[in-house]
Amino acid sequence: MSRRAVIAGIGATEFSKQSGRSELQLACEAVLHALADAGLEPSDVDGLVTFVNDSNPEIEVARSTGIGELTFFTRVGYGGGAACGTVQQAMLAIEHGVADVVVCYRAFNERSGVRFGLGHADRPMAAGADRAGYSWLTPFGLNTPAQEVAIFARRYMHEFGATSEDFGRVAVVDRAYAANNPKAWFYGRPITLAEHQESRWIAEPLHLLDCCQESDGGQAIVVAAQDRVAGLRHRPVRILGAAQGSGADQHLMTSYYRPQISGIPEMGLVARQLYAQSGLGPQDIDAAVIYDHFTPLVLPQLEELGFCGRGEAPAFIADGNLEIGGRLPTNTHGGQLGEAYLHGMNGIAEAVRLVRGTSVNQPEGVEAVIVTSGTAVPTSGLILGVDA
Structure with a gap:
């Protein structure tokens, strides 16, 4: 990578349980906020990236915000696993001269509209492979993401002697950070x-x-060529590594047929790529944003990323390593447990703030931050760092 692409701006709506606005309006607001943060105009944008399951078409976002011609537009699949992948796609487009300013966005009314947590039991059958796969799960009570993750959690507890309290410590840390973040739903x-x-x-x-x-809410990230953002009010944040990963025998939330099901091998694949691209290792990472849709899956992520050995995450967390002053301050915005659930996009924004030095829970001396996307699905990750 030439590292020509940098993150130049971040922007979001408020995070709520009832936005009172369309998902398109949320997307457009987030995009405009991010461009303003970058000091750019809509007319500067020539690329857009979002999630496969985002309801806001690129052309509608472009028309509604004043963006003109687009030379690059694409989408990344697998729900929350797509978050860091959107930035990777934007970076690749810029690295190869396909676009100069690409905005990644995600917006939904996930609380007041379609609630992902309700699962798929009442969804109509269709003739696709996804629905055929679900037909083997729903008759046995695996209808919601929580039920699917519970099986991983139980196996992790069985193999390593982990307890519910070990999972709970993740939630306690996240909520402590959120309590200091005025933008977090659980502020205070x-x-x-x-x-x-x-x-x-x-x-x-x-x-x-x-x-x-x-x-409910929207989040956008502006990725731009370095020469397009020189002299703007925020120093650009370097994309030191960007990777996607799908493991062997990968399923959607139900990879129960592997020889071992207490790990997340696709995250290990992402980690190896990130460290190879950046020239960094776990010892060089100063803070982390770990995808926390469910607390049990935070533990194997820490292990796959190399911050502790297999089965050692409970002790790593109990020793205070995720807190300010600990080895790896993690989810300093409050995470998806404490700030908001935006499919991980708000976590990327927090990593940018950590590198800028503007987090509301800012640790000292942050020069490299690792970010992960959704787990138990094909996933992605980033390492963001200071401008060299």
């Missing part, structure tokens, strides 16, 4: 481990407070 509302344990069951061993939020 930390939790204790006892409160986590007392929250109701969703799908054992997952409590309510193990599960991410359902949110």
Whole structure:
């Protein structure tokens, strides 16, 4: 990589449970906020990237925001696994001269509209491979993401002696960060481990407070060629690594047929690429944004990324390593458990703030941040760093 592409701007709507606006309006607001943050105009944009399951067509976003001709537009699949992949696609387009300014966006009314947490049991059958696959799951009670993740969580507990309290410590850390973040839904509302344990069951061993939020909102990221953003008010954030990964025998949320199901091999694949591209290793990473749709899947991510060995994540977290002053301050915005669930796009924005030094929970000396996308599906990741 020539590293010609940098992140120049970030922008978001408010995060809520009832936006009162269309998803298209949320997308457009986020895009315009991100361009303003970058000091660019809509007319500067020549590329757009979003998620396969985003309801806002690129041409409608372009028309509604004043963006003119587009030379690059694409979408990335697999839900939350797409987040960092959108930035990778934008970076590749810029690296190869296909576009100069690409905006990545994601917007939805996921709380007031279609709620992903309700699962797929009541969705109509179709003649596609996805629905055929679900037909082997739903009769046995695997209808929602929480139920699907519960099987991974139970296996991890069985293999390594982890407990529900080990998962709960992730939620406690996230909510502590969110309590200091005025943009977080749970601003001013930390939790204790006892409160986590007392929250109701969703799908054992997952409590309510193990599960991410359902949110309305939009988030956009501006990726631009370095020479297009010289002299603007924010120093550009370098994309030191960007990768996607799908593991062997990959399923959507239900990769139960591998020899070992307590790890996330696709995240290990992403990690190896990120470290090879950046020339960095786990020891060089100063902070992290770990995809936290469900707390149990944070633990194997830390292991796949090389911050601790297999089965060692419970102790790593219990030792305070995810907190400010710890080895790896993680999800300093509050994560999807504490700030908002935007399919991980708000996590990328927080990584940008960490490199800029503007997080509301800013650790000292941050020069490299690792970001992960959705787990239990084909996924993606980034390493963002300071401008050399």
